[in-house]
Amino acid sequence: MDSWGEEKHEECGVAGIASKKGDKIAPLLYRSMMALQHRGQDAAGLTVFNGKLETRKGLGFVNDIFKPEDMEVGGSIGIGHTRYPTSGRITIAEVQPFIYQNIAIAHNGHIANGDSLREELKEQGFEFSSTADSEVLAMLIAQKKGILNGVRNLMDKVDGAFSITALVDGKLVAFRDKHAIRPMVYGENEEYVAFASESVALDVNDIPYQGEIRGGEVVVWDGKLVRSRLQEGTVRHCMFEYVYFARPDSIQNSVPVFEVRKRLGEQLAREHPVEADVVIPVPDTSRTAAEVFARAVGIPLEEGLIKNRYIARTFIMSTPEKRRDAVRVKLNPIRKVIEGKRIVLIDDSIVRGTTLREIVKLVHGAGAREVHVRITCPPLRAPCFYGIDMKTYDELIAHNKSIPQIEKFLGVDSLGYLSIDGLKKAIGLPVCTGCLDEEYVTPVAKKLAKAKKDEKLGCG
Ligand code: SF4
Numbered sequence: 528m529d530s531w532g533e534e535k536h537e538e539c540g541v542a543g544i545a546s547k548k549g550d551k552i553a554p555l556l557y558r559s560m561m562a563l564q565h566r567g568q569d570a571a572g573l574t575v576f577n578g579k580l581e582t583r584k585g586l587g588f589v590n591d592i593f594k595p596e597d598m599e600v601g602g603s604i605g606i607g608h609t610r611y612p613t614s615g616r617i618t619i620a621e622v623q624p625f626i627y628q629n630i631a632i633a634h635n636g637h638i639a640n641g642d643s644l645r646e647e648l649k650e651q652g653f654e655f656s657s658t659a660d661s662e663v664l665a666m667l668i669a670q671k672k673g674i675l676n677g678v679r680n681l682m683d684k685v686d687g688a689f690s691i692t693a694l695v696d697g698k699l700v701a702f703r704d705k706h707a708i709r710p711m712v713y714g715e716n717e718e719y720v721a722f723a724s725e726s727v728a729l730d731v732n733d734i735p736y737q738g739e740i741r742g743g744e745v746v747v748w749d750g751k752l753v754r755s756r757l758q759e760g761t762v763r764h765c766m767f768e769y770v771y772f773a774r775p776d777s778i779q780n781s782v783p784v785f786e787v788r789k790r791l792g793e794q795l796a797r798e799h800p801v802e803a804d805v806v807i808p809v810p811d812t813s814r815t816a817a818e819v820f821a822r823a824v825g826i827p828l829e830e831g832l833i834k835n836r837y838i839a840r841t842f843i844m845s846t847p848e849k850r851r852d853a854v855r856v857k858l859n860p861i862r863k864v865i866e867g868k869r870i871v872l873i874d875d876s877i878v879r880g881t882t883l884r885e886i887v888k889l890v891h892g893a894g895a896r897e898v899h900v901r902i903t904c905p906p907l908r909a910p911c912f913y914g915i916d917m918k919t920y921d922e923l924i925a926h927n928k929s930i931p932q933i934e935k936f937l938g939v940d941s942l943g944y945l946s947i948d949g950l951k952k953a954i955g956l957p958v959c960t961g962c963l964d965e966e967y968v969t970p971v972a973k974k975l976a977k978a979k980k981d982e983k984l985g986c987g
Contacts, residue, residue: 539610539623539635539914540566541711542723543692544732545699545748546603551575553583554598555719556607559728560589565774566635566724567609570617574624574631575602576694582631584622604699604748606692608633611916620657627665630695634661635724636688636709637914639971644684668695678702678745679757686971688765688913690740692722699748705760706968707742708913708959710768710779720748725777736778763959763968766950767915770904771812771875780956785815790953791903791945792819792873799943800824801899803869807831809886810858816903817873826871831864831893832886854885866894876904877933877944878917880924884937897940905947909965910979912972917962920979 540563544555556573571592572584581600585592589609608623624631638644638660645655645663653666667684668677674695681689688708693700701722703711714721714729714736721729726736740746743758764780765772769787777784795816806828808817821828835857870890877883883900890898906925911917920926924933925944934942945953947963961967965976 539608539633540564540724540728541606541608541633541635541690541692542721542728543606543633543694543699543701544604544719544721544734547718547720549603550718551599551601552603552605553600555721555732556605557589557593557598558731559721559723560607560609562727562731562774563607563609563724564589566772567611569611570619570622571607571609572622572624572633573597573605573607574626574633574694575600575605576631576697577602578697580626580629580631580694582624582626584619584624586617586619586622604694604697606631606633606694606699621659623659623661624694625657625659625661625665627662628669629697630665630668630693632661632665632668632691632693634664635690635711635914636704637912638663638685638689639687639912639969639975640685641687664689664691665693668693674698674700674747675745675755675757682743682758686969690724700745701740702745702757703740703742705743705758706763706959707739707780708763708765708968710764710773711740712778713737713740713746715752720752722746725773725779727774727777730776739780761968762957764954764956765913765915766954766958766960767876767904767911767962769954769958770950772915775812775815782954782956787954788812788815788903789819790955791950792816793823794949794953795873795901795903795943795945796820796823798946798949799901801871801901801941801943803871803897803899805829805831805864805868806871806873807864807890809872809874809883810834812875813873813903816875820871820873820901824871829861829864831861831870831890833859833861835859851885854882854889858886858889860889860893862893865890867896869897869899870895871899871901873901873903875902876907877902877924878907879922880933880936887938891938898938899941900937900939900943902942902944904945905950905963906944907962909962909976911962912967912969912975913959913961915962923962 542559667681690709690711714734806821808814
């Protein structure tokens with residue numbers, strides 16, 4: 528299900544581009560941010576360096592924020608950001624890029640020890656102007672003299688996931704945490720050097736994808752590209768990028784997302800075949816996997832649920848009525864495809880289960896004889912501390928419910944989740960599975976998970 532559904536959000540898309548010939552970079556940043564719009568629709572901003580840092584930013588869609596005159600701003604290096612708020616509504620002060628002294632920073636991820644770092648910095652006399660993690664990150668860079676020392680200081684102190692593009696001392700900088708949790712690709716041709724959360728942000732500017740920023744690596748563009756590995760760690764890419772977030776036409780960690788989605792469908796068919804008449808993808812993310820699943824089990828695929836493409840804003844769905852309305856406005860079933868048939872719905876993941884339950888009701892309402900659900904992600908059982916908006920155990924239906932209980936809640940005849948082994952096999956890379964099995968790769972996330980559990984049990 529896509530972002531309109533269950534409010535599972537990625538915290539941001541980032542880009543950084545330099546023109547080797549001194550051309551204005553703002554129009555390219557704009558196009559990259561358009562390509563990363565799916566990673567954040569609440570706000571966007573860009574900062575260029577033209578002797579000084581100049582920023583344009585606003586709330587809403589990229590398309591609505593920037594005016595033609597914003598593209599005229601001079602500067603041949605710059606960074607851009609699209610974002611979702613991590614909690615509540617955001618103010619313009621929290622929209623990135625964030626500026627601190629001579630540093631502009633665009634951050635994708637989440638700092639698990641952000642609060643304690645903030646306190647430490649306050650004790651050292653740093654004054655904060657926002658609640659944004661990016662301000663903490665910029666200050667950690669500013670604490671040391673020299674870009675590499677500043678970034679090393681940040682890497683040494685921060686627990687969590689960060690993929691960052693920055694302008695520091697008039698240079699374009701990109702780096703990634705040592706576990707390479709959040710993505711960061713690199714592209715280059717004769718005219719440009721670029722870094723971004725996904726390769727689609729390079730494609731849109733015809734800058735060829737050249738590879739990845741490695742975990743613990745920092746790259747500085749100063750007329751030439753200088754790459755330095757400051758830290759090494761166990762690599763754990765976020766599995767959710769492949770399952771749900773990234774665009775299917777993106778490459779991440781040298782693996783095309785589209786290929787992974789096909790393998791997810793193949794593996795799901797192997798693990799949970801079903802006798803039925805029609806396979807229907809829940810639009811849009813699961814479509815690729817659904818096609819492969821249908822072929823593998825020998826059942827025709829039909830587009831039985833049609834999505835209204837013109838409703839892009841995320842709904843605030845605090846009540847069951849609002850959630851039902853959101854599904855009804857967004858999706859319409861095709862009765863002719865569904866009536867009297869045994870249906871297999873393919874979806875990418877289940878968070879609360881409330882939206883999927885409404886979809887199942889829609890399918891029943893259109894006359895389905897049986898409804899079977901197959902999910903390309905294993906059960907989400909634990910919070911994420913690395914930048915995906917699943918913060919508590921209670922919001923996750925699979926945390927304390929068995930498969931039969933979830934089947935009952937959804938009102939389906941059968942439910943099959945992909946296994947963790949199947950997921951790992953389909954992705955073919957070392958992945959983070961913290962939200963599936965609580966195997967968090969960093970110590971603070973482990974502690975936070977334990978604290979949340981104890982709190983839930985009333986032990987602390
Ligand atoms: S905990 Fe889950 S959502 Fe968060 S980074 Fe790890 S795999 Fe991704």
